[in-house]
Amino acid sequence: MQAIHRSRCGRFLVSITAILAVGPDTFAAPPPVEVVSQLVQDLDSNSRTVRQSAEKQLLAFGSDVLSLLPDVDSLENAAARETVRRIRLHLERQQAVESLQASTINLSGRFSREEGIRRLALRTGNMIDVSALSPGLGSDMLDVVFDGTPFWTALDRLLQGVTVDYEFGPSSLRLVPHSGADKHIVDRESIGYSKAFRIAIDKPSIRPIIGNANRKLLQLRLQVVAEPRLRPLFLNCRADEIEVKTAGGLSIQPYTPSATFDIPFGQQGQEAKITIGYIVPESADIRQLEVRGRVQIQMAAAFDSFLFADLRGRSDAVQQLGVTTVRLRRADIAPKGESTVSLAVNYGVGGPAFESHRNWVIRNEAFFLQKGGKEVAPVGNASVQFQGDGAYSLQYQFNDIGEFGELLHFVYRTPTLIIPVEVDWQIPEIIIDETTHEKESE
Numbered sequence: 001m002q003a004i005h006r007s008r009c010g011r012f013l014v015s016i017t018a019i020l021a022v023g024p025d026t027f028a029a030p031p032p033v034e035v036v037s038q039l040v041q042d043l044d045s046n047s048r049t050v051r052q053s054a055e056k057q058l059l060a061f062g063s064d065v066l067s068l069l070p071d072v073d074s075l076e077n078a079a080a081r082e083t084v085r086r087i088r089l090h091l092e093r094q095q096a097v098e099s100l101q102a103s104t105i106n107l108s109g110r111f112s113r114e115e116g117i118r119r120l121a122l123r124t125g126n127m128i129d130v131s132a133l134s135p136g137l138g139s140d141m142l143d144v145v146f147d148g149t150p151f152w153t154a155l156d157r158l159l160q161g162v163t164v165d166y167e168f169g170p171s172s173l174r175l176v177p178h179s180g181a182d183k184h185i186v187d188r189e190s191i192g193y194s195k196a197f198r199i200a201i202d203k204p205s206i207r208p209i210i211g212n213a214n215r216k217l218l219q220l221r222l223q224v225v226a227e228p229r230l231r232p233l234f235l236n237c238r239a240d241e242i243e244v245k246t247a248g249g250l251s252i253q254p255y256t257p258s259a260t261f262d263i264p265f266g267q268q269g270q271e272a273k274i275t276i277g278y279i280v281p282e283s284a285d286i287r288q289l290e291v292r293g294r295v296q297i298q299m300a301a302a303f304d305s306f307l308f309a310d311l312r313g314r315s316d317a318v319q320q321l322g323v324t325t326v327r328l329r330r331a332d333i334a335p336k337g338e339s340t341v342s343l344a345v346n347y348g349v350g351g352p353a354f355e356s357h358r359n360w361v362i363r364n365e366a367f368f369l370q371k372g373g374k375e376v377a378p379v380g381n382a383s384v385q386f387q388g389d390g391a392y393s394l395q396y397q398f399n400d401i402g403e404f405g406e407l408l409h410f411v412y413r414t415p416t417l418i419i420p421v422e423v424d425w426q427i428p429e430i431i432i433d434e435t436t437h438e439k440e441s442e
């Protein structure tokens with residue numbers, strides 16, 4: 001299902017709720033229902049060879065088979081239940097990993113810039129808001145040839161020659177006129193791409209090192225952004241994993257090689273920034289640099305909704321999906337005025353994703369769902385208390401949610417998997433002109 005929302009100035013905001021697959025222009029046929037049914041029956045076979053073959057074939061269908069697998073509680077045989085549970089967990093994780101890959105687009109023809117961006121959004125599942133751009137920018141006609149082109153590469157090509165900034169909202173990207181600030185200007189950065197990420201380096205700064213006339217300090221400001229549809233949590237890397245070389249092949253060493261970075265994604269959770277210093281010999285020619293590196297990004301995936309029906313008088317209700325458990329601790333409901341809902345959430349795992357960078361938990365969705373599908377959002381962010389490794393207590397406040405009879409569900413939506421993604425990237429050419437070099441060196 002797709003929806004197009006128009007702003008007051010007549011521009012568009014495109015959102016996708018269903019297209020999240022990698023390579024959305026190609027779709028595999030789902031496995032036949034009767035074949036899946038027979039393979040599930042074979043999981044109860046007396047023959048070990050038949051059981052193993054059935055499990056192998058079900059796994060080979062990939063995530064397309066998930067919707068056809070029976071509920072584990074409906075199976076009488078304990079071994080078959082365990083096998084289906086194992087298959088489901090494996091394929092759900094596989095599906096989550098697949099959803100983190102770069103989305104791509106196949107498109108060719110002559111389109112206005114606005115139409116090209118609209119089609120890119122529709123086909124990749126990324127929300128793009130162009131309402132702030134002037135009509136002239138959107139009406140420019142472009143010859144487009146995208147053949148399995150990743151999202152960020154395609155968007156930068158559509159905006160080539162246009163000075164716009166990228167601003168992020170919740171699961172969305174907004175294109176705005178260039179403000180002159182330190183932002184994502186397509187033509188003013190050195191850019192690299194890897195998987196579902198765009199890596200950019202702003203104009204490097206070169207400064208003297210006090211007390212060392214033979215060396216200078218080169219500072220690189222690295223910006224990493226994810227596709228808007230994704231939810232990165234934080235970035236890890238070491239200074240010695242970001243390599244810098246001159247055009248002549250001279251390696252520039254980090255100022256602190258052992259430095260480690262553990263950076264949360266800011267600006268609505270889509271952008272991480274790192275500044276790394278390098279020691280440059282006075283005699284080194286650094287007018288042209290090559291930068292390559294590796295970072296690890298912790299990604300939230302496998303989003304699930306926990307639904308609690310009719311909260312009148314409800315307390316201590318528990319739901320579990322995968323390793324995630326959500327307990328409804330208390331619900332104080334008032335149709336007019338203030339209502340509060342208290343939850344306890346345990347992710348079953350802890351570590352840096354939960355203890356070092358906790359603010360992402362606040363951004364999980366929570367809302368009342370009334371009859372007719374109307375959503376009633378909470379007032380502000382949740383009040384969060386951290387009770388241990390991977391465990392939280394949250395309280396949401398709502399105003400004027402309506403009569404009790406209109407309430408259908410309270411919904412809490414959260415990721416149930418945290419997946420590390422290794423991102424190797426390269427920016428082959430960063431040009432530092434002499435004027436900038438001298439100005440920064442003063």
